[in-house]
Amino acid sequence: MGENISEYKFKRGFKPENERIRGIMEDIFEVKPAENGGKLTLRYGAIKELKAWVEDKKLFVETSSDLSVKDEKLILDTNKRFRDFLEEATGYTAKERLKAAKKAVAGE
Incomplete structure (x- = not known):
């Protein structure tokens, strides 16, 4: 429970390389x-x-939440950093990622 694996496409110009992703993780978190x-x-x-x-030129992210954390500021900070990480890594905003996910579910 609390685990989730997602995959994300990269916007053109955003290199699908672990070293670039490592740098973004270090900067954001x-x-x-x-x-x-x-x-x-x-x-x-x-x-x-x-x-x-x-x-396969996609970013895969697996997360496991710490359900014992009750500090609302820490939870909001963590969520913001996670969204910022995805945007910097993939080049897509949260809105664009949601639109792409809905398309994928609809089979378009």
Whole structure:
């Protein structure tokens, strides 16, 4: 419970490279991610574990929430950083990612 794997396309000009993703993770979360088997992993705030990796020119992100965190400011900060990470990594805003996800579900 609390785990989620998502995949994201990269906007043109946003390179699907682990090294670029590592730099973004460090900048946004202010934590150095560990690397294991090509997956970058970190812990931050209300995220028990975040794994990110590039496969087939897509970004895959697996998250596990720390459900014990009750500090609302920390939860909001964690969510904002996560959204910022996805936007900087993929080039797509939250609104654009939602639109793409709806298209994928509809099978367009």
